Amino acid sequence: MERERDALIAQAKSWLAEDPDPDTREELARLIDDGDTAELAARFAGTLQFGTAGLRGELGAGPMRMNRSVVIRAAAGLAAYLKNQGHTNGTVVIGYDARYKSADFAQDTAAVMVGAGLKAAVLPKPLPTPVLAFAIRHLGAVAGIEVTASHNPPRDNGYKVYLGDGSQIVPPADAEIAAEIAAIKSLDDVPRPSAGWETLRYEDVVGAYLERTDAVLTGGSARDVRVVYTPMHGVGRDVLTAAFERAGFPAPTVVAAQAEPDPDFPTVVFPNPEEPGAMDLAFATAREAQPDIIIANDPDADRCAVAVPDPDSAEGWRMLRGDEVGALLATHLVHKNARGTFTTTIVSSSLLSRIAAASTGTPYTETLTGFKWLARVDGLRYAYEEALGYCVDPEGVRDKDGITAALLVAELAAELKESGRTLSDLLDDLAVEHGLHATDQLSVRVQDLSLIADAMRRLREQPPAVLAGLDVTSAEDLAKGTESLPPTDGLRYHLAGDASGTVSAARVIVRPSGTEPKIKCYLEVVIPVADAAALSGARAKATEVLTAIKADLSRAAGI
Numbered sequence: 001m002e003r004e005r006d007a008l009i010a011q012a013k014s015w016l017a018e019d020p021d022p023d024t025r026e027e028l029a030r031l032i033d034d035g036d037t038a039e040l041a042a043r044f045a046g047t048l049q050f051g052t053a054g055l056r057g058e059l060g061a062g063p064m065r066m067n068r069s070v071v072i073r074a075a076a077g078l079a080a081y082l083k084n085q086g087h088t089n090g091t092v093v094i095g096y097d098a099r100y101k102s103a104d105f106a107q108d109t110a111a112v113m114v115g116a117g118l119k120a121a122v123l124p125k126p127l128p129t130p131v132l133a134f135a136i137r138h139l140g141a142v143a144g145i146e147v148t149a150s151h152n153p154p155r156d157n158g159y160k161v162y163l164g165d166g167s168q169i170v171p172p173a174d175a176e177i178a179a180e181i182a183a184i185k186s187l188d189d190v191p192r193p194s195a196g197w198e199t200l201r202y203e204d205v206v207g208a209y210l211e212r213t214d215a216v217l218t219g220g221s222a223r224d225v226r227v228v229y230t231p232m233h234g235v236g237r238d239v240l241t242a243a244f245e246r247a248g249f250p251a252p253t254v255v256a257a258q259a260e261p262d263p264d265f266p267t268v269v270f271p272n273p274e275e276p277g278a279m280d281l282a283f284a285t286a287r288e289a290q291p292d293i294i295i296a297n298d299p300d301a302d303r304c305a306v307a308v309p310d311p312d313s314a315e316g317w318r319m320l321r322g323d324e325v326g327a328l329l330a331t332h333l334v335h336k337n338a339r340g341t342f343t344t345t346i347v348s349s350s351l352l353s354r355i356a357a358a359s360t361g362t363p364y365t366e367t368l369t370g371f372k373w374l375a376r377v378d379g380l381r382y383a384y385e386e387a388l389g390y391c392v393d394p395e396g397v398r399d400k401d402g403i404t405a406a407l408l409v410a411e412l413a414a415e416l417k418e419s420g421r422t423l424s425d426l427l428d429d430l431a432v433e434h435g436l437h438a439t440d441q442l443s444v445r446v447q448d449l450s451l452i453a454d455a456m457r458r459l460r461e462q463p464p465a466v467l468a469g470l471d472v473t474s475a476e477d478l479a480k481g482t483e484s485l486p487p488t489d490g491l492r493y494h495l496a497g498d499a500s501g502t503v504s505a506a507r508v509i510v511r512p513s514g515t516e517p518k519i520k521c522y523l524e525v526v527i528p529v530a531d532a533a534a535l536s537g538a539r540a541k542a543t544e545v546l547t548a549i550k551a552d553l554s555r556a557a558g559i
Contacts, residue, residue, distance in 0.1 A: 005037055012040050012062070018187045019061065021068040021104070028061035050074060050178040053370075053514050054169070056149055056158035059100060066157045068101070068108055069187060074159055075109040075145075076190045077181030079116035081173070082143055084180075090142030090164070091119040093200075095132030097148040097235050097300045098261035099157050102126065105147045108192070115191030118142075121198045123205060126235045126261060128301035129160070130401035134209045135200070137166040137398070151232075151272035151298040152516065154265045166398040168372035171486075206239060212396040213243045216404045218336055222414035223248045226291040229406075230255035230282045232271045233262040234299025240403050249410055253289045255281050265299070272298055273305035273319070273388065282307070283315040293413050293423065297402040303388040304402040306409055308423050320423070323349035323439045326384035327430055328423060329392060329405065332412040333382050334359045340381025340394075345369045346478075346485070346492065347509045347522040348386040351430065351437035358434070368488050370514065371400050386439065386522065428535055435504060435526045436535070438542035442521035442550045444559045452512045452519045455557040459491055459510060464556045468548035470495040470506055478511075495549075502541055504528050508553060519559060523549050 012032050019025045031040050043062025048055055048070055055074055057066045082090065092113045096106040103126070110120040121139065123132060129146045136144035142164045149156040161169050161177070169177070184190065227244075229252035231237040237259055244252055257267050258281055265271040268278045273296040282294050286307075294307035294317060306325050310318035320328075330342055330352055341363040342356045348366075356364035367373035374383040374391065375398040383391040389400030392408050409423075416422055431437075446452060463475040476482070478490035490511035497504045506525040513520050525545045527538040 008037060008040055008044060011044050015044070015062060015069065019067070019069050020072070020108075020187070024061035024067045024069075031061070050077070050181055051174050051514075054158060054160045056152065056156060056515055058155050059157055066101070066159075068104060071105045071147075071159060072108050072112055072187055072190055072192065073181050073184050075112035076116070076184050077177050077179075078143065078145070078161060079113055079118055080180040080183075081177045082118065083116065084176075087142040087164075088117060089119065091121055091139060093121050093123070093132060093135045093139060093141045093144040095123040095127055095129065095135070095144070095146045097129070097146075098126040098263055099147075099149060099154075099299075100263045101157055102147045105157065105159065106145075109145055109147070110197035111192040111194070112190060114196040115193050119198070120196075121200050124200055124202045127206065128236050128239050128297075128403060130302055130397045130399065130403055131206060131209050131239065133162060133166055133397045133399040133401070134212060135205050136162055136164065137396075138205070138208055140164075146300070148300040150300050150302065150515070151270065153270055154263060162399075167375040168370070168399065170372050170376065206242075209239070209396075210243055210246055212393070213246070213404050213407060215396060216393050216408050217247055217411050221411055222418045223411075224250070225293065225410050225414040225417060226250060226289070227252040227410060228255065228282055228286045228289050228291045228294045229253065230258045230279075230285075230294075230296045231261075231301065232268065232273065232278065232296060232299055233258050233260070233265045234271065234297060234301060235261050236297035236299075236301030236402060239301065240297065240406060243403055243407055244410070247407055249414075252295070253285060253291060255285045257281055273303070279305070279307060279319060280315075283317045287316055292417060293409070295406045295409065297406070298388070301402045302400045304390060304405040304409065305388050306423070310424075321439055322384070322386040322388045323351065323437070324427055325388070325405075325409065326386065326390065327351045327355060327437075328412060328426060329384065329390055329408055330355045330382060331426065331430065332408060333392070334362065338381050341365060341377055341379045342381060343367060343374055343377045343383045345374065345385045346490075347511070347520075348384065349437045349439050349524055350507070350526070351434060352384070354434040354437075355430070366484070368485055369511070375399055428532060431535060431538070432529050432532060435528050436538045436542055438525050438527065438539070438546060440523045440546040440550065442523065442553060442559075443518055445516070445518045447517070449517055451559070452517075455519055455559050456489065456491070456510070456512065458558050459556060462556070463491070464493070464552065467493070467495060467508065467552045468506070468545050470498060470503065470545075501528065503545055506545065506549065508549060510553070510557065519557070521550070521553055521557075523553075525549070
């Protein structure tokens with residue numbers, strides 16, 4: 001035991017000797033001086049793993065935390081990978097959000113790229129992730145990096161990597177970059193000059209992005225829509241309001257308490273519009289301003305949330321699910337005669353497939369979760385994922401973009417308003433035409449990651465035969481892959497309808513989250529709807545079935 005303690009202390013002192021950040025040096029020195037072996041063991045239990053989401057984790061000292069030492073190693077590994085791919089003199093574009101240490105991580109990355117013989121161009125200030133994704137293609141860069149933890153808690157930060165096509169990395173690039181990172185023995189081996197990179201002009205990069213946003217709207221379309229908007233303490237406000245002004249929409253009413261970038265995210269527990277309570281201030285602002293819709297971005301503005309008036313809700317407003325917004329945008333694009341492939345992920349609603357099938361010449365496909373897969377679909381015209389991510393202009397931004405999605409939602413709402421209708425009315429139309437596709441989630445956050453592994457093992461060993469009284473007709477282990485999908489850690493169940501025909505089908509997918517300590521279960525039930533008068537009963541039935549599926553699945557998984 002004493003030998004293990006001494007080895008741990010020696011490892012921590014070795015890391016401390018290289019750490020370039022006075023803040024994490026002080027933190028780590030205190031842990032060593034205090035002899036806090038439990039905390040040191042957690043910090044040095046391994047290394048923060050680089051994968052298809054890049055890096056994401058809690059800020060702090062040590063190889064299991066996000067810090068400058070970890071980022072420098074990641075940047076050096078990426079630089080080595082790019083040079084191995086023949087990009088010996090290419091440009092790497094670097095963006096960052098307003099979280100703690102984001103600017104430092106961006107500057108360290110620029111220094112490493114220049115030190116490796118590459119060129120580096122840094123965005124001029126904290127900006128939305130879609131601006132970085134746009135800049136990669138706009139500037140002809142060989143790669144891009146966005147320093148962000150998106151909608152994670154305030155204590156986190158992250159490092160998202162894109163290649164020259166503007167898409168996030170996928171296997172095997174992630175493993176090859178990880179191998180280069182692992183090969184770095186010492187930070188002393190990583191040249192880091194104090195200058196040599198370019199800082200891009202705001203007018204050039206953001207101006208070009210805003211010019212591109214025009215592509216998502218139809219010239220002369222309706223613009224009369226009143227919007228309450230929250231950037232959720234993130235970096236979306238200035239770009240979104242500029243895009244709205246440029247397009248001729250009325251200026252959104254911004255939620256004052258959440259308007260400024262703030263890495264503490266003081267008014268929310270989690271800065272994610274999907275989380276309970278996150279939209280409370282937006283609802284309160286809307287009760288005063290009486291807008292037509294509410295729009296929210298997450299902190300790096302790559303996601304877009306929408307809420308609509310609902311007199312039956314205590315708040316007076318209802319958050320639309322990502323699947324509902326996805327279906328609305330798809331319908332709007334079909335009406336705009338958009339041409340190309342519509343795609344979503346296996347955990348999103350199957351309604352998009354119905355919308356595509358009903359429109360002439362609209363191919364449809366599904367991918368694994370994440371825009372790293374969606375963005376790579378051949379002939380892509382529109383992609384969405386249920387977690388509030390929408391790609392409505394893949395030629396401009398080959399990733400989810402909460403700014404252009406907001407513009408398209410506003411255009412749709414304005415067009416409907418012009419004819420005396422609302423987003424809710426259009427959702428009703430879709431339910432009558434295609435059946436009510438009701439979705440829900442069972443999402444469990446854990447402290448102990450082994451609980452997720454245990455739940456997945458339990459479901460693999462004893463898959464449920466019946467959920468909510470509906471027979472499970474197929475149980476797929478997605479870890480084995482399918483004809484159209486590469487292997488992934490997930491389970492998919494298809495359920496038969498009931499004997500009365502009240503439920504026509506249901507589906508469940510279970511997977512660990514790729515970015516948070518959660519196990520996520522995605523549920524869908526399809527209820528046939530004869531006419532508008534039957535909608536209320538269909539929604540009640542869908543809620544009943546989804547609630548029963550959640551209860552049965554929770555028992556089966558032990559969560």
